[in-house]
Amino acid sequence: MLDALQNVLVTPAEMTAIDKAAADSGIDSFTLMRSAGMAVSAAALRLFPEALRFVVLCGPGNNGGDGYVAASALADGGADVAVFALGKPEALKGDAARAQRACPLSVQPLIAYEPQVGDVVIDALFGAGLARDLPEEAYETIERVSEGRIPVIAVDLPSGVDGRTGEVRGTSFTAAHTVTFMARKPGHLLMPGRVRCGALEVFDIGIPARLVSERAGDLRINTPAAWGSHASALDPATHKYRRGHLGVLSGGSLSTGAARLSAAAGLAAGAGLVTLVSPAEALAVNASHLTAVMLREIRDTEDLATWLKDKRVNAFVLGPGFGVGKKARDFALMLCDRALVLDADGMTSFEKARAELFERAANSGGRLVMTPHEGEFARLFPEIAADAALSKIEKAQAAARLSHAVIVYKGPDTVVAAPSGRAVVNANAPPSLATAGSGDVLAGIVGAHLAQGMPAFEAAAAAVWRHGEAGTRAGRGMTAETLIENIPPLP
Numbered sequence: 001m002l003d004a005l006q007n008v009l010v011t012p013a014e015m016t017a018i019d020k021a022a023a024d025s026g027i028d029s030f031t032l033m034r035s036a037g038m039a040v041s042a043a044a045l046r047l048f049p050e051a052l053r054f055v056v057l058c059g060p061g062n063n064g065g066d067g068y069v070a071a072s073a074l075a076d077g078g079a080d081v082a083v084f085a086l087g088k089p090e091a092l093k094g095d096a097a098r099a100q101r102a103c104p105l106s107v108q109p110l111i112a113y114e115p116q117v118g119d120v121v122i123d124a125l126f127g128a129g130l131a132r133d134l135p136e137e138a139y140e141t142i143e144r145v146s147e148g149r150i151p152v153i154a155v156d157l158p159s160g161v162d163g164r165t166g167e168v169r170g171t172s173f174t175a176a177h178t179v180t181f182m183a184r185k186p187g188h189l190l191m192p193g194r195v196r197c198g199a200l201e202v203f204d205i206g207i208p209a210r211l212v213s214e215r216a217g218d219l220r221i222n223t224p225a226a227w228g229s230h231a232s233a234l235d236p237a238t239h240k241y242r243r244g245h246l247g248v249l250s251g252g253s254l255s256t257g258a259a260r261l262s263a264a265a266g267l268a269a270g271a272g273l274v275t276l277v278s279p280a281e282a283l284a285v286n287a288s289h290l291t292a293v294m295l296r297e298i299r300d301t302e303d304l305a306t307w308l309k310d311k312r313v314n315a316f317v318l319g320p321g322f323g324v325g326k327k328a329r330d331f332a333l334m335l336c337d338r339a340l341v342l343d344a345d346g347m348t349s350f351e352k353a354r355a356e357l358f359e360r361a362a363n364s365g366g367r368l369v370m371t372p373h374e375g376e377f378a379r380l381f382p383e384i385a386a387d388a389a390l391s392k393i394e395k396a397q398a399a400a401r402l403s404h405a406v407i408v409y410k411g412p413d414t415v416v417a418a419p420s421g422r423a424v425v426n427a428n429a430p431p432s433l434a435t436a437g438s439g440d441v442l443a444g445i446v447g448a449h450l451a452q453g454m455p456a457f458e459a460a461a462a463a464v465w466r467h468g469e470a471g472t473r474a475g476r477g478m479t480a481e482t483l484i485e486n487i488p489p490l491p
């Protein structure tokens, strides 16, 4: 059943609605808590059979309830278990109170916990209900646990990690393993939450998948399931023009490499034809480096207008190494009504003139994809970037709505968002992908997909995924060139 939920991301608020729907449908909530706690105890025994003592840290809500169930199960199994609580156990309510009453172990205050060699901590302080920064007492405990290098298994989320945003609220545990329930939450994928989770296990506690998917929104993990149907519709046997013609715009003679990387990536990613568009002064240097990619001299908007009479040139990449300024803006506005990947200098050129671009994107009938990293995002969308209440996903969604473009908000946790609010979070990129030229390659792959006729959101999401796979295949010593050689076929 979890297969159906494998790619779904559920926010804590949606999870609360799912819990309620489960209860309304007659499912006993204490049974769910018991399944959750049992799954945690099973993980603890499986992962740390050599533990001398399991130390269960229980919080004031249902996350703590899961902890009491796990503690009871571990003690039943004959393990040495100690329980420490944040807040008074008498103040617990509902299922958590019931789980605590059923637990035969004595409970000591959290602050009394002194880590010992051989301990394994089960962190059940806070999960999805974390609503503000961690309280003072938790800080001390977390510090001692990390100083003592005590392995941590987190229940649902490492305490301190916000399930909606992946942000750390004050401080957090860094877990070796996290057991979450039914479906992943944004905080498991977004940074820095992702690295605080350690290995992530999703356990089915028995809520019917239908109840979960009906209440989950449009948020997915970026896997071929999110766009595969559009990819498989591309027939590799078609005539080369039917696989599209991608134009990549080169900068001046001293900055041509980035555009050539985009062009080479576009060709490797399946564009039928790729033309590098070059100003006169860079023709010679570009020509000396190109083989399969074609070259065309375009000096100004007039030249560009002439070339655009050829309707077969259907997608463009503008930005890598292009230079910031009026020429970039003029060219981009002319290309908006086809399909355009606006990257790097292309976006920065609109820092003080974004309204015109967004207006064109809204009304031209074309497809626009923008690929900002954090700095570029802040330049183009300063008010969204500065809104501390928004998660990275929500920022990308707000930017997409405002700009009428598909936004690829890059980073180790790249988010792709459409103006409709649909979004995916990417999870297959190795850290080594943060290498010079990597962004140019990504822009080229998006361009290739647009040239092949994919809708903008799918084109961008599929490109981010292929880029991540290529990074994994290219391995740690990768360069932008080896990244291109390792772009996998579309699945």
Ligand SMILES: NC(=O)C1=CN([C@@H]2O[C@H](COP(=O)(O)OP(=O)(O)OC[C@H]3O[C@@H](n4cnc5c(N)ncnc54)[C@H](O)[C@@H]3O)[C@@H](O)[C@H]2O)[C@@H](O)CC1
Binding pocket: 015, 019, 032, 033, 036, 059, 060, 061, 062, 063, 064, 065, 066, 125, 126, 127, 128, 129, 130, 131, 132, 133, 134, 135, 155, 156, 157, 181, 205
């Ligand atoms: N999703 C599900 O279907 C199930 C969820 N379960 C567990 O329930 C958890 C969610 O339970 P809750 O909603 O009770 O939330 P939590 O147990 O995460 O925490 C909520 C409690 O902590 C308080 N609180 C929040 N932030 C605080 C802070 N910074 N300092 C001090 N107090 C703070 C709240 O007022 C509330 O009393 C999940 O993480 C999961 O572990 C399980 O029991 C099984 C079923």
Ligand SMILES: [K+]
Binding pocket: 063, 123, 124, 125, 126, 127, 154, 155, 156, 157, 158, 159
């Ligand atoms: K926790």
